[in-house]
């Protein structure tokens with residue numbers, strides 16, 4: 001009886017998934033360079049261009065548009081923390097993140113959220129929210145993927161800042177040696 | 189650093205050396221092989237691309253610890269970003285940050301491996317004895333009542349209420365050193381884990397093993413169908429790539445053991461142009477991808493506090509049909525940045541969910557996946573991963589999401605959030621009934637996988653497997669594999685004990701083969 005195992009061996013032999021993989025990775029790099037062309041911005045030689053910093057800043061403003069009980073991203077230096085985190089990624093992953101920033105900045109020039117054909121960082125608040133919601137709830141998986149990847153790094157930047165912890169009731173305790181919460185030894 | 193441990197970035201490190209054996213990757217499998225070979229008196233070198241982690245360096249901050257302990261800072265993902273893949277780096281590998289659950293391979297899975305892949309040993313007594321040896325070595329024991337945190341008690345009482353299969357798990361934490369800080373996935377600050385780094389590596393070093401950290405193997409060298417060593421380079425332990433001052437190395441060895449995980453070993457072997465007439469290496473990737481379902485409670489749960497995982501639900505796992513898959517449910521605790529990623533949406537509604545953080549319990553529905561992906565080496569020394577779920581796995585995932593929601597309700601949740609697009613906010617168990625495979629697609633929900641496996645699997649038929657039933661490559665003598673790659677299929681449970689045990693068995697097989705080759709050459 002043929003098992004799923006036999007099926008994938010056939011697929012693997014055909015090499016079809018290797019081609020799909022190539023198309024996919026070329027896809028993001030191409031989208032990134034098209035977006036930069038639309039924006040009239042070259043790819044920075046290394047590090048961060050000012051406009052990329054601006055996109056990260058605006059993204060954090062929209063993603064972390066929380067109510068007053070939670071700190072403002074600016075107040076907790078979330079942009080710097082996000083950048084620092086992205087800079088720890090391997091070069092290929094880092095470059096994908098920069099491509100995603102270009103794509104999200106140039107997207108409204110094509111998608112015109114609330115009828116506004118402006119770069120993301122120039123959109124007024126409500127159009128910026130509509131625009132980001134469009135990515136997060138899109139029926140197209142690739143668009144949800146862009147949202148998910150950018151949300152993950154921005155959340156790392158914001159929620160890793162200790163000032164954001166007590167407003168949500170998170171207390172790591174004294175998590176080092178001899179934590180007072182030692183509540184007894186195992187008897188097995 | 190300890191005696192016998194050298195950073196490959198050290199200017200005094202030699203360009204090339206000769207050893208009896210080189211082990212690439214020092215996680216669960218590699219550390220065990222290193223220990224076995226060193227204790228038998230071989231001159232053995234372990235290469236590890238990450239660094240040497242000391243508990244005193246631990247921090248509760250995710251942005252600090254992920255870059256140090258996780259491959260690609262925890263941002264490794266499939267090419268389409270639909271599955272995040274969390275894997276470790278550093279001496280100890282993924283056992284540095286894993287959550288210590290311990291379980292043997294299910295008998296039905298072992299029967300299937302024996303029948304379908306010719307792994308005769310899978311059904312024998314010797315494997316069970318080896319499990320026992322490993323469990324003794326790592327102090328594996330049932331999680332006692334006083335170490336079950338509130339997230340897990342909710343699951344336990346939900347299972348009781350529903351009458352579903354599951355229960356308490358075993359773990360390998362030290363009964364005294366573990367202080368219940370709950371930071372397991374960021375590396376233990378208290379040296380409370382009886383893991384590869386704490387138990388096996390010191391014994392290997394004591395027996396004379398040498399370790400190079402920040403040393404990435406890039407190529408396995410072969411001549412006339414025999415492994416002859418490894419070439420590589422020193423790397424930055426954070427981003428994993430070589431900088432301008434990094435230098436190449438060449439290791440000549442009679443035995444090469446790839447233990448760089450199911451992704452790392454597959455990429456290394458494919459990059460090395462090891463003969464692969466049936467183009468199998470790197471295919472068959474399984475990884476137990478999972479999605480997190482959240483319950484909101486009226487009382488404090490503080491799921492971050494205490495042992496993160498101690499209870500399982502096996503109601504949706506049926507190993508009697510090896511092709512039917514299923515889903516395994518366990519607690520899904522995370523610290524704030526991790527939790528903010530699996531809580532859906534952004535802005536005000538997301539902020540309100542984060543403000544409920546102390547009152548949430550969560551469950552991960554992890555697939556015993558029948559879908560299979562593929563690992564490719566990348567030009568920059570890293571790797572790419574392709575993986576997509578097929579329809580039967582989506583059906584199982586839907587079943588798992590519904591089941592997780594029901595357990596959370598049975599444990600007292602007032603609301604359950606299922607991270608589909610758009611997210612489902614259920615206020616009663618009946619609201620979950622509508623979730624089916626047609627609601628699910630890539631990134632709906634986003635998945636995370638912590639158990640990559642099966643890319644260089646064992647089998648007796650060289651046309652249908654990459655390594656033989658002992659772990660030696662079918663095409664290259666002296667090339668062995670000892671990590672999660674070895675499992676022919678997924679199995680829907682925690683893999684570390686099976687991987688440690690494979691390390692023990694592969695180590696023993698290497699010694700047997702090595703001594704017979706040596707005596708034949710004399």
Ligand SMILES: Cc1cc2nc3c(=O)[nH]c(=O)nc-3n(C[C@H](O)[C@H](O)[C@H](O)COP(=O)(O)OP(=O)(O)OC[C@H]3O[C@@H](n4cnc5c(N)ncnc54)[C@H](O)[C@@H]3O)c2cc1C
Nearest residue numbers: 213215217237281282287288289405452671672682683684
């Ligand atoms: C968050 C999390 C929680 C988990 N919880 C559990 C649990 O509770 N129970 C359980 O059973 N399992 C758990 N696991 C999984 C378990 O830890 C792994 O399955 C297991 O450690 C894998 O062992 P391995 O030997 O295959 O690879 P790893 O342990 O991943 O080790 C591979 C090592 O190889 C190194 N490496 C890779 N490429 C190279 C190269 N080219 N050169 C040199 N070095 C290289 C890596 O840096 C790494 O250190 C968890 C995993 C994660 C991520």
Ligand code: SF4
Nearest residue numbers: 366367369370372376
């Ligand atoms: S609960 Fe804390 S002390 Fe115990 S093993 Fe996990 S990180 Fe270490």
